[in-house]
Amino acid sequence: MSSRKQSSQEDNIMSTAVAEKILLGKTLAIDADGNLVNISDWNEEIAAELAKEEGIEILTEKHWQVINYMRKVYSETGDSPSIRKLTKESGVDTKELYALFPKGPAKKAARIAGLPKPKGCI
Amino acid sequence: MKNLVILGAGTAGTMMLNKLHKALNPAEWKLTIVDNEKEHYYQPGFLFIPFGIYSREDVIKPKKEFFPSNTNLIESEIWKVLPEFSKVHLSDGKIIDYDILIIATGSRTAPEETEGLTGGLWRNDIFDFYTLEGALALAEKFKTWQGGRLVINITEMPIKCPVAPLEFAFLADAFFEDKGIRDKVKITYVTPLAEAFTKHKCAEVLGHFLDDKGIELEAEFNTGRIDNENKKIVSWDEREIDFDLLVTVPTNKGADYIETSGLGDELNFVPVDKHTLQSSANKNIFAIGDASNIPASKAGSVAHFASEILTENILNYISNRPLSARFDGHANCFIESGHGKAFLIDFNYDVEPMPGKFPLAFIGPFSLLKESRTNHLGKLAFRWIYWNILLKGRELPMGPDMSLNGKVLDNFINNNIL
Structure with missing residues (x-):
């Protein structure tokens, strides 16, 4: 089963594989939002490929600052941070977040970081 | 004598007050509710006001009408909760102790x-x-x-x-x-x-x-x-x-005292276990309704279904039993679609809205995920149910868990029933 369940503190994240895709020769389980199911499938090369799917050709140092922050929060809380949490704590302001990850920074950065979609959108 | 304190006498707080008033032994538990507002708003009715369908009088009643007689009501703003001491500081300077705290102060527009x-x-x-x-x-x-x-x-x-x-x-x-x-x-x-x-x-x-x-x-x-x-x-x-x-x-944000007390997330919603409704940080604190961070719709129907689960878990907690009642995120919403028609949707954490009949399988009278006049009448009738049944903590003829009976499952949907 998914390693995500173990990292989630209170079983608050439930993501189920609904499809598979092949990236860089690896077969990856994908959830209903198109995000990786297994956090262990992720690495920096996969991130670069996922970024391209989101229309981001090159991941800059600023992109990585956000991605690394998201992965840190996820490992501590079992949740992907919302846009508000990103703005407050990632060290990158809202305007710049939207420039880095157009349209939906929290959603896009979570996907590139190999994490589930933030749960604010209910 | 032990103290159970409810913060907020809106939809969720009032329902919990009524349910716990019946469920707790008054010789052992003192039940207190804190709210500074005198009027209860039927918030689903606000939608109809701009179009002249409802007026001010249609959506307001005194809060006290929905409290059990002899309720310990404290009318004050809340300044701060001190979870490490199990105390609530009120804005008027008073301090109240609690053994169990239920946070039900909802959300507000900001x-x-x-x-x-x-x-x-x-x-x-x-x-x-x-x-x-x-x-x-x-x-x-x-x-x-x-x-x-x-x-x-x-x-x-x-x-x-x-x-x-x-x-x-x-x-x-x-x-x-x-x-x-x-x-x-x-x-x-x-x-x-x-x-x-x-x-x-x-x-x-x-x-x-x-x-x-x-x-x-x-x-x-x-x-x-x-x-x-x-x-x-x-x-x-x-x-x-x-x-x-x-x-x-x-x-939308949770109440300011939640931030002051360090109890909330970045929008002042209280992190809880989405099934038991117990605070992630403090075992004797629970949150219900819009005030919590559960990944369900912030809606009265969710608070209603959750109130049955929370009542059970409060009783479990009091008796040192595991919190075995589990909320499934059940929501049930009428959606007005204009010209005297409406949709009805029914869903939970895991199951998306699907077509079918509600609340009785195959009979209805309401149609799920489909526009009908009956649904619209249901929406209008709901105001009466809200004032007379839900707030007073009385039971509806259905349990808190979502049912799949009478619903047309996904493979049918894929075969273009929709």
């Missing part, structure tokens, strides 16, 4: 969070309908408005009752059609979501409705600021939408 929203156009050409004052002011505005660009904008998620802005769009379409000026009104629905609604199945159906009614959908729009001078809403990525009349759903 227009001040968006640059320019409360500027010169606020309540002149910019209105909200999530407050009674806003809904009443908009009703006045609509009486004389001659048409133009009407923009309905959700600032950011999560919001209370995520279907309400869509219902507002449908009702506005019907309202201006009845007035004979629909051709002079351009309606645009602007949302940070990728589609019309949070649940994909439902968004597909409702998205078609927007098309049919000539309502434009502007998706993935995250509102950064309001340009009062040029009457535009501007997104964080610099997209612009012109308006003559803006109907906004501002950012």
Whole structure:
């Protein structure tokens, strides 16, 4: 089963594989939002490929600052941070977040970081 | 004597008060509720006010009408909770002790969070309908408005009752059609979501409705600021939408004392276990309704279903038993679609809305995920049920868990029943 369940503190994240895709020769389980199911499938090369799917050709140092922050929060809380949490704590302001990850920074950065979609959108 | 304290006497707090009043032994437990407001608002009714369907009197009753007699009510603002000492500091200086605390102070709109929203156009050409004052002011505005660009904008998620802005769009379409000026009104629905609604199945159906009614959908729009001078809403990525009349759903936040007490997330919602409703940080604190961070709709129906689970778990907690009652995220919402019709949707954490009949399998009388007149009558009848059954903690003829009986399952949907 998914390693995500173990990292989630209170079983608050439930993501189920609904499809598979092949990236860089690896077969990856994908959830209903198109995000990786297994956090262990992720690495920096996969991130670069996922970024391209989101229309981001090159991941800059600023992109990585956000991605690394998201992965840190996820490992501590079992949740992907919302846009508000990103703005407050990632060290990158809202305007710049939207420039880095157009349209939906929290959603896009979570996907590139190999994490589930933030749960604010209910 | 032990103390169980409920903060907030809105929908969730009042239901918990009534349920626990019956369930707890009065010789062992003192039940106290804290709220500074005297009036209970039927919030689902605010939607109808701008269109002249409901008036102020239809949505207000004194809170005390819904309390059991001899309720210990403290009318004060809450300043701060000190979880490490199990104490609540009130703004009037009093301190109350608790053995169990239930946080039910809901969520409020926070227009001040968006640059320019409360500027010169606020309540002149910019209105909200999530407050009674806003809904009443908009009703006045609509009486004389001659048409133009009407923009309905959700600032950011999560919001209370995520279907309400869509219902507002449908009702506005019907309202201006009845007035004979629909051709002079351009309606645009602007949302940070990728589609019309949070649940994909439902968004597909409702998205078609927007098309049919000539309502434009502007998706993935995250509102950064309001340009009062040029009457535009501007997104964080610099997209612009012109308006003559803006109907906004501002950012929703939990109460300020939650931030002061260090009990909330970045929007002051209280993190809880989504199944047991127990605070993630403090075992003797629970949160219910809009005040919690559970990934369900912020809606009265969710609070109602959750109140049955929470009552059971409070009793479990008191008896040192495991918190075995588990909330499934059940929500049940009527969606007004205009011209005396409505949809009904029923879903939970894991199962998306699907077509079928409700509450009785195959019989109904309500149709799920489908427009009907009966659903609309159900929505209107719901106000009576709310005042007379739900708030008083009485049972409806259905349990808290969502049922799959009578629903048309996914493979049927894929075979184009929809």
